[in-house]
Amino acid sequence: MNEKNLEKSLRAEDFEAHRPHLRAVAHRMLGSLAEADDAVQETWLRASAADTSEIVNTGGWLTTIATRTCLNALRSRATRREEELETAYGSDRPDGRPSPEQEVEAADAVGIALLVVLDTLTPDERLAFVLHDLFALPFDEIAAILERSPASARQLASRARRRVKGTAPAAPDxxxxxxxxxxxxxxxxxxxxxxxxxxxxxxxxxxxxxxxxxxxxxxxxxxxxxxxxxxxxxxxxxxxxxxxxxxxxxxxxxxxxxxxxxxxxxxxxxxxxxxxxxxxxxxxxxxxxxxxxxx
Known part of the structure; x- marks a missing residue:
């Protein structure tokens, strides 16, 4: 890469400044730190190869790449993972991968019930709800990621919100x-x-x-x-x-x-x-x- 192109590329230190936010978004989108880290790494690979000379909002641009990466991952999930429960609890992880303890800490921070309910949503509903209700992204920006109208994005988030709150009446006592x-x-x-x-x-x-x-x-x-x-x-x-x-x-x-x-x-x-x-x-x-x- 020549010096001119290098100036147009995203610097690693600039990406690292946004990594915590991208990881938080990806975790809520995908439900596990391991998958979130994969999505963040994919975001870096795509962003580092792109021309950033016309990028005004680096954080927003990276968030768009990350959420689209997560959206593709969600849409490609044909079925739930079928590994045995003990595999999920096991401590043997490749170096650098989140440990079970880190997964637990992250899930507790978000709320295990929220992750479960989010997993019942469609990929588009999940993205709209996560970005708007959890990260306060405007619907026009969400609509651009989903390639829908802002009204449609708003409707997706509203449907998701009803699922999160539930439809059953509160139990007595x-x-x-x-x-x-x-x-x-x-x-x-x-x-x-x-x-x-x-x-x-x-x-x-x-x-x-x-x-x-x-x-x-x-x-x-x-x-x-x-x-x-x-x-x-x-x-x-x-x-x-x-x-x-x-x-x-x-x-x-x-x-x-x-x-x-x-x-x-x-x-x-x-x-x-x-x-x-x-x-x-x-x-x-x-x-x-x-x-x-x-x-």
């Missing part, structure tokens, strides 16, 4: 149920057996559908101590779990790398606030029938 579910998640993440037992009714019943284990028939577990032991065994998976609304009721969604794997629906005894039943759902048909929303 949802505050008490949310407190119980929050406490269950905290104890599960901490591996606090005694705390789990105190949250569970002595005769609590946990039912897991055949897709959870998998087994030919649903698995039924009885009693506070037995259910708490099961939760202790899943402490690692609880790191990828977050609070969400399931048909209007507070529950938990497990979603490593933004991909919904299963949900836990709870029944709470009104008088004591103890958990009397846990329904663990992983069958795709049952998951699809749930109205998921951000709590």
């Amino acid at each position: 949802s505050t008490r149920q949310r407190q119980a579910v929050d406490a269950f998640l905290a104890a599960s993440r901490a591996g606090d057996f005694e705390a789990l037992v105190t949250l569970l009714h002595p005769d609590v019943v946990l039912t897991a559908d055949p897709a959870v284990i998998p087994t030919p028939e649903p698995v039924v577990v009885l009693g506070a101590h037995t259910v708490a032991k099961g939760a202790m065994a899943a402490t690692g998976r609880a790191q990828f779990t977050g609070l969400a609304l399931l048909d209007g009721f507070p529950g938990l969604v497990m979603a490593p790398q933004g991909q919904l794997r299963l949900v836990l629906a709870f029944t709470i005894e009104p008088e004591t606030g103890l958990i009397t039943a846990v329904d663990v759902i992983a069958e795709p048909r049952r998951l699809a029938a749930l109205d998921l929303a951000v709590a």
Whole structure:
């Protein structure tokens, strides 16, 4: 590359100044840090090869490239990734790739439930919502990325917003149920057996559908101590779990790398606030029938 062309190229230090923002956008678009980093790297490759002599807003230009890269990735997803859950929790990653701990930290910062709901949107809805509602990009700029009219971009974001908020009415006494579910998640993440037992009714019943284990028939577990032991065994998976609304009721969604794997629906005894039943759902048909929303 000659000196004249070099002057028209994006400098690495200029790109690095925008990397955190691009990574944040890509993570919300794609749901995992690993995919977000791939998209940011692709953005750098495209931007560094482009003529920047007429670029006025470098940040906006890079955001456009990054979101179009993410949009193409979303549109090419024919099905959800089919790797086993344990693969998602494994610690063996190529050098330089985000660790499971980094994935968890990033998902918590955004909200696991939000990533799950975003994953139910169409690629265009997701882009419109993420760029407008999360990053305050004007609809005319979003429309240019999507090659649609501003009115169409506004409509996409509105549809996405309704999905994020959910359509199920708020459950009665949802505050008490949310407190119980929050406490269950905290104890599960901490591996606090005694705390789990105190949250569970002595005769609590946990039912897991055949897709959870998998087994030919649903698995039924009885009693506070037995259910708490099961939760202790899943402490690692609880790191990828977050609070969400399931048909209007507070529950938990497990979603490593933004991909919904299963949900836990709870029944709470009104008088004591103890958990009397846990329904663990992983069958795709049952998951699809749930109205998921951000709590």
